[in-house]
Amino acid sequence: MPNVRDIFITEVALRDGSHAIAHQYTVEQVLKVAKALNDAGVPYIEVTHGDGLAGSSLQYGLSRTNEMELIEAAVSVADQAKIAVLTLPGIGTIKELKEAAKLGAKMARVATHVTEADVAPQHIHAAKELGMETVGFLMMSHMAEAGKLVEQAKLMESYGADTVYVVDSAGALLPEQVRERIRALKLHVGINIGFHGHNNLSLAMANSLVAIEEGATRIDGSVRCLGAGAGNTQTEVMVAVLDRMGIKTGVDVYKMMDLAEEIVAPILKTPQEITRDGLVLGYAGVYSSFALHAKRAAAKFGIDSRDILIELGKRKVVGGQEDMIVDVAAELAKSKSQVNVR
Ligand SMILES: CC[C@H](O)CC(=O)C(=O)O
Numbered sequence: 001m002p003n004v005r006d007i008f009i010t011e012v013a014l015r016d017g018s019h020a021i022a023h024q025y026t027v028e029q030v031l032k033v034a035k036a037l038n039d040a041g042v043p044y045i046e047v048t049h050g051d052g053l054a055g056s057s058l059q060y061g062l063s064r065t066n067e068m069e070l071i072e073a074a075v076s077v078a079d080q081a082k083i084a085v086l087t088l089p090g091i092g093t094i095k096e097l098k099e100a101a102k103l104g105a106k107m108a109r110v111a112t113h114v115t116e117a118d119v120a121p122q123h124i125h126a127a128k129e130l131g132m133e134t135v136g137f138l139m140m141s142h143m144a145e146a147g148k149l150v151e152q153a154k155l156m157e158s159y160g161a162d163t164v165y166v167v168d169s170a171g172a173l174l175p176e177q178v179r180e181r182i183r184a185l186k187l188h189v190g191i192n193i194g195f196h197g198h199n200n201l202s203l204a205m206a207n208s209l210v211a212i213e214e215g216a217t218r219i220d221g222s223v224r225c226l227g228a229g230a231g232n233t234q235t236e237v238m239v240a241v242l243d244r245m246g247i248k249t250g251v252d253v254y255k256m257m258d259l260a261e262e263i264v265a266p267i268l269k270t271p272q273e274i275t276r277d278g279l280v281l282g283y284a285g286v287y288s289s290f291a292l293h294a295k296r297a298a299a300k301f302g303i304d305s306r307d308i309l310i311e312l313g314k315r316k317v318v319g320g321q322e323d324m325i326v327d328v329a330a331e332l333a334k335s336k337s338q339v340n341v342r
C-alpha cells in the first residue's frame with residue numbers, strides 16, 4: 001500500500017452513520033467495518049455517538065452500546081488507521097476525551113457551530129496534551145459568509161488545531177459557495193483544510209472535488225452514504241473518482257467496494273438515498289441529524305415532517321436545539337387543528 005497520499009480521507013460511517021441507524025451500532029459491526037476500512041488503507045476512522053462523545057442521551061438518542069466499547073473495538077483492529085473521535089464542547093467533556101485517548105484514539109475533532117469556535121480551546125488544548133492530532137470542525141458552514149469563516153478558522157488555528165474543516169452539516173452548500181469558502185481559508189490560514197459534505201442536494205461529491213481543487217487535503221466520506229440525512233460523500237465512489245483523476249488517497253478501490261457491498265450494506269435497514277426529507281434538509285438548510293427526530297415528531301403529531309424541517313430552517317435552528325423539533329411540531333399541529341375547526 002503506498003503511503004504517499006495527496007488527500008487524507010476520514011471515514012465517518014461509524015460516527016455520522018450512527019445518526020442514520022438511531023445509534024444502534026454493536027461491537028461486532030464496528031469490529032468488522034473498522035477492520036475492513038483499516039485493511040483497505042483508510043487513514044482515519046471516526047467512531048463515537050453521532051453527536052460525539054457523551055452524546056448518548058434522551059435529547060440526542062440513546063446508544064445501544066457504550067461508545068467507549070466501540071472505540072476500543074475499532075482500535076483493536078486498526079493496526080494502520082488512526083481512530084478519531086468527535087467531541088462537541090458542552091456535550092463531551094475532557095473526561096471522555098481522556099478516556100478515548102487512553103483506549104487508543106489518536107485524533108480529536110472538536111466541533112462547534114460555525115460562529116462559535118471560541119468554545120473549543122479547552123478541548124483542543126486537552127487533546128494536544130494527550131498527544132492527539134486535532135481538528136477544528138466548523139459545523140453549519142452555510143450559515144457563515146467566507147469572511148466570518150476565516151475569522152473562526154483563525155481562532156481554531158490559534159488554539160493549536162492542526163486542521164480546520166468546512167462542515168456542510170445541512171448539505172446546503174452549492175459548489176461555488178464551497179469554492180469561495182475553501183479559497184478564503186487557503187489564503188488566510190496556515191493549517192490543513194478539510195471538507196465534510198452531506199449529500200442532501202446530491203452535491204457532496206461535486207463539493208468535495210471543488211474543495212480539493214481549492215486546496216483542501218482532508219475530506220470526509222461515509223461508505224455506502226452511511227451518514228445523517230442522505231449521508232456524506234460516498235467514500236468508495238470518491239476513492240474511485242480520485243483514482244481516475246490521478247489523486248492519491250492510498251485507499252484500495254476494490255477493497256472499499258467490497259466492504260461497502262458485503263459489510264456495510266447489510267447494516268442498513270433501507271438503502272441510503274435522497275428521500276424527500278433528506279432533500280428538504282439541504283433545501284431548507286437544516287442539520288442532517290435532525291431528520292430522524294423530525295420524522296418521529298411528525299408521526300407523533302400527525303403532520304408532514306417537511307413542514308417541521310422548513311420551519312426549523314426559517315428559525316435557523318442549530319445543533320443542540322433538538323428540543324425545538326418537538327416544540328415546532330406541537331405548534332404546527334396546534335395551528336393545523338385550529339384551521340380545521342374554523
Ligand atoms: C451533531 C454533530 C454533527 O452530526 C457533526 C456533523 O457531522 C455535521 O455537523 O455534519
Ligand SMILES: [Mn+2]
Pocket residue numbers: 016169196198227228288
Ligand atoms: Mn455530518
